[in-house]
Every structure is written in C-alpha cells, then in structure tokens.
Amino acid sequence: MNNSSASPSSLKWLLVAVITAFSTLAVAQPDVAEIVQKSELAAYYAGQDGRADARMMIVDSQGRKQLRQFTLLRKDVADNGDQKMLVFFTRPTDVKDTVFRVEKHAALDQDDDRWLYLPALDLVKRISAGDKRTSFVGSHFFYEDVSGRAVSEDSFTLEQENDDSWILRAVPKVTSSVEFAYYLVTIDRTNYLPVKIEFYRDNGNQYRQVEAVQIEDVQGIPTVLRSKVSDLDSGGYTLMEFRNVQYDLGLPEDLFTERSLRTPPVQWLKP
Numbered sequence: 001m002n003n004s005s006a007s008p009s010s011l012k013w014l015l016v017a018v019i020t021a022f023s024t025l026a027v028a029q030p031d032v033a034e035i036v037q038k039s040e041l042a043a044y045y046a047g048q049d050g051r052a053d054a055r056m057m058i059v060d061s062q063g064r065k066q067l068r069q070f071t072l073l074r075k076d077v078a079d080n081g082d083q084k085m086l087v088f089f090t091r092p093t094d095v096k097d098t099v100f101r102v103e104k105h106a107a108l109d110q111d112d113d114r115w116l117y118l119p120a121l122d123l124v125k126r127i128s129a130g131d132k133r134t135s136f137v138g139s140h141f142f143y144e145d146v147s148g149r150a151v152s153e154d155s156f157t158l159e160q161e162n163d164d165s166w167i168l169r170a171v172p173k174v175t176s177s178v179e180f181a182y183y184l185v186t187i188d189r190t191n192y193l194p195v196k197i198e199f200y201r202d203n204g205n206q207y208r209q210v211e212a213v214q215i216e217d218v219q220g221i222p223t224v225l226r227s228k229v230s231d232l233d234s235g236g237y238t239l240m241e242f243r244n245v246q247y248d249l250g251l252p253e254d255l256f257t258e259r260s261l262r263t264p265p266v267q268w269l270k271p
Helices: 008-028 032-044 143-147
Strands: 049-059 065-076 083-091 099-104 113-118 123-127 154-161 165-172 182-188 194-200 206-218 221-231 237-247
Touching: 032 154, 032 165, 032 182, 083 143, 099 143, 206 237
Parallel strands: none
Antiparallel strands: 049 065, 049 237, 065 083, 083 099, 099 113, 113 123, 154 165, 165 182, 182 194, 194 206, 206 221, 221 237
C-alpha cells in the first residue's frame, strides 16, 4: 500500500504555514503611499503655520558668492493639501522688498499659483507653471523647491530600504513639465524627513542634488535648519540656513493676499 500521499491533517498545517508566511511578508512590506504622505507632511506642513528667517549663500562654479536674505511666512489650508506662502526679501539691495507669493494646490489637475512682486517697477509678475523649475532669485534652488512639489505629480515605488531610511524612486506623471526623468528620495525612518533627493536624466546621469545638512527639533518638531542644492554639472551650489523658526503663530488668513506684497505685515516679520 502507498503511504506517500499527505494526510488531511498535514495538508491543513501546510496551508496554515503558507498563509502565515504570506501574511508575514505582507506586514513586512512598507506602505509606499503612507511613507510619501508622512514625508510630505513632515517636510512642508509642520504645525498649522510657521515663520522663519532664511539666508542663502549662492556659490558659482568659480567660487564666487552671492547672498540672499528673506523671511518666510506659511499657512496650511489642510495637511497634505492646499497651502499659502509669502517670502519677503531683505538683502541684498537689488532684491530688497521683493516678495514671492504662493498659493499651493494639492490636486494634480490644478497648477500652483505663484507671483513675484518687483518693487522697483511696482509690478506683480505671475510665474507661469512652466517656470516653476527655474532658478529662485538666482540661486540653485528652484521655485518649486521652496514651495514644495506636490506628491500627486509623481508615481513612487520603493527602490531600497535599510535600518535608517527608505529610498523611493519618483517618476513624473507629466514628463513635459519637468527636466528630469526621475529622482531618488531618501527618507529618514525616524522623522520621515527627506534627507536627500537625487535628480537623474533619461541617460541615467545624476545632475542635481538636494540635501538636508542639519536637522534639529524646534518646538518638538524635527526641522531642517540647513539645506544644500548642488548643480553637479557646473559644480555650483547654494546653501540655505533657517533661523528664528516658529510654528503655530496663528497667522491670519487675510495676511496671504496681494495686499501684503505692497504693504508687508511688519508685526509678523519680526521674530
């Protein structure tokens, strides 16, 4: 008599073992959408609003330096949603009193609204959607770096993970609106802040990098206090430092209107 066939009992336990193994794998796999959402929240939506004094040191390929100083005010309409922002420049003289205004929209089918107020001409210039990935007042930062790129614009997949971080690959959904083919973003597992973003062309060559150089807690919130953008083609870079960072100030809604471009809200610009 052939006893090689498995008994119902052994089949039952084999089935349980297989189900358990697959369940364990499912639990172990990180939820990429959740990681992306939490990272965006940590990077751009800390607190309900905030202010900071910033200084940018722009260094070109020959080592020549330029300085930019400004104060940034931000108010969230909703977490991971719409957002309003004002950037008031104070130095140097050629950009003093220039104001950058943003109304950020999270929906993929709605472009962010961006304006630049030029005091010498008393002119409010609208920044078109096509200019969002161009230089922010002569620095290596782009307009989109400052206000934040909506995560709805890219498709994310897990590239790699380790004990300290996740590395995600992001591919733009609309390739005609950007100069990159994809980027890799390294996200800290402890605070969900993106600590490095590497941009690549179609040929796989990296040409640009954004790094969080210094992170500290401010009011209990992990905050990037120094960041760096490098142009790997030219060798130039820009360092940005934030000081006097404050969250949850109760900034009024009517602060973030065109009126503030010509009449800066002095009481909110002081730390």
